[in-house]
Amino acid sequence: MIDGFYDKYMYTPMPEMHNEMIPVTVGCSYGKCLYCDLNVGKKFKVFDISDIKEYIRTRRKFYENKRFTPKKFTLLEGNALCLKADFLEQILSEIKLNFPDMKYVSTFARSDDILRKTDEELLRLKNLGLDRICVGIESGSDWVLQYHQKGVTSRQQYDALKKLEKAGIQYSVYIMLGLGGEDHSEEHILKTAEFLNKVHPFEVVVVNLVLFKNAKLVENVRLKEFKRISIRRQLEEEILLLENLKIRTIYNGTHKTKSVAITSITPDKKSQLIEVLKESLQNSEKMLNKKERKKWTRWDAE
Ligand code: SF4
Numbered sequence: 001m002i003d004g005f006y007d008k009y010m011y012t013p014m015p016e017m018h019n020e021m022i023p024v025t026v027g028c029s030y031g032k033c034l035y036c037d038l039n040v041g042k043k044f045k046v047f048d049i050s051d052i053k054e055y056i057r058t059r060r061k062f063y064e065n066k067r068f069t070p071k072k073f074t075l076l077e078g079n080a081l082c083l084k085a086d087f088l089e090q091i092l093s094e095i096k097l098n099f100p101d102m103k104y105v106s107t108f109a110r111s112d113d114i115l116r117k118t119d120e121e122l123l124r125l126k127n128l129g130l131d132r133i134c135v136g137i138e139s140g141s142d143w144v145l146q147y148h149q150k151g152v153t154s155r156q157q158y159d160a161l162k163k164l165e166k167a168g169i170q171y172s173v174y175i176m177l178g179l180g181g182e183d184h185s186e187e188h189i190l191k192t193a194e195f196l197n198k199v200h201p202f203e204v205v206v207v208n209l210v211l212f213k214n215a216k217l218v219e220n221v222r223l224k225e226f227k228r229i230s231i232r233r234q235l236e237e238e239i240l241l242l243e244n245l246k247i248r249t250i251y252n253g254t255h256k257t258k259s260v261a262i263t264s265i266t267p268d269k270k271s272q273l274i275e276v277l278k279e280s281l282q283n284s285e286k287m288l289n290k291k292e293r294k295k296w297t298r299w300d301a302e
Contacts, residue, residue, distance in 0.1 A: 005045070011038055011077050013134030014205045014252060015172045016106040020059065020070035020099075024052055024091060028078030030110060034148045034220065035179070037212035038078050049087060053094045060098035071103040081109035081133065085121035092128035104131035111135060111152045111160035122167035132202070133164060137173040140195025141188045144179050147226075148217070154195060161199045173201040177237045178209030182227040189237050193244030203250040206241070208234055208257040231259050231288040232281065239277050242270055259291055 005026045012021060025046050031039035047055075063069045073095055081088070096102050107130070114122070114135070135157070139145055142154050152160075164171050175196070180188025196204060211218055211228065220226040229237065238253065238260075245251070245266055251273065254261040260280045262273045280288075 005042070006076070011108065012074055013106060013108055013132075013172060014174075014255060015134065015203045015250075016072065016074045016132065019072040019074040019106060022052065022059075022073055022075050022091065022095065022105075023047060023055060023077075024075040024080045024083070024107075025077050028110075029082040030079065030112075030151055032149045032151060034217040035176070035209055035212070035215055037215045040212070040214040044078075046083065049090055052091055056091075056094045056098050069101065070099060071101050073099075073102065073105040075105060075107040078108055079110045079113050080107040081113040081117075085117060085125060088125055088130070089128055092125065092130060096129060102129055105129045106132040106134060109133045109135050111137075111157040114160035114163055115156060117163075119163065119166060122163065122169060126167050126169050131170055133169055133171045134205075135161065135164075135171055135173050137161075137192075137195065138176045139179050139188050139192050141180060141184065141191035143184055144188050144191075147184075148179060154191070158195065158198060161201075165200060170202050172203040172205060173199075174205045174207060175241070176207050176209055177234050177241070178229050180229075182229055182233070185229055185233060185237060186240070189240045190244060193241055196249075197244075197246045200247065201249055203252055204245075205255060206238065206251070206253040206258070207255040208259070210257050230285075231292050232285065234259065235277050235281050235288075239274055239281075242266070242274050242277075245270070259288065 005023065010021070025044065027039045027042050027044040028036070029044050031044060075091065092105055095105055137157050138148070138150060140154050145152060145154060161171060175192055209228070211221060217226060221228060242251070247266065249266055250263070251266045252263045254263050260277060262276050264273055266273070
């Protein structure tokens, strides 16, 4: 059965964190990105369709006679869109059947999951309620994507988002500061801004690179092959990103990996966001590092 598979961490798209979560998979079908720890300690698994349907029915019973009934749903976990369209269609239909007021169903997706779906399949999924897909873009730089073994090129990521737009599916994206390391910091940020300016995410979630214990990147850092950027440089990267970002979107930089939490609409509030970051840059190295150390003590990371 489904319960008990998500122990320490459960990965959900930040813009959808208050949705009703539907367990569909555990981990990620790809699982090769150097910085990611999603598959460490847990193996990718797809639940049986009968168990997923049963779970949805159980949730309907749970909400019977409650004042609140969920209308927004998320399919767990790392990239549930990797599943075949007819499998997903069955899940979406079951949600609609049990929660007729359902507004939409979201999920994390990789760009190649999207590219593997035909336009017709995406349209069918959209018509059954799939919307607000969250795509881990991370960077617009091909060097960065290749180094971290993301498994897709910047062009493929662009094509995937355009495919979603064609199907009328809204999307949010994740961007990760620090992924270029010291040597490719500027390239990472400028290429990422360039990429974002060509697409239309309703929300851009900006996170910092965290070196999770057991992530494959740890070894590269130990060997000094990959040089992590400082907290100060992370702030500078974020300023550079904002300065070069032109699209209208929700800029969400409140993720717990960030040293300074900022969020607002760009481009309207861009200068205010930059101002907050510049103020933080006034802090001494000692103060910036102290804040960061506090975070590490609460996290299973190095
Ligand atoms: S695609 Fe996402 S969830 Fe899968 S390994 Fe890469 S970063 Fe982790």
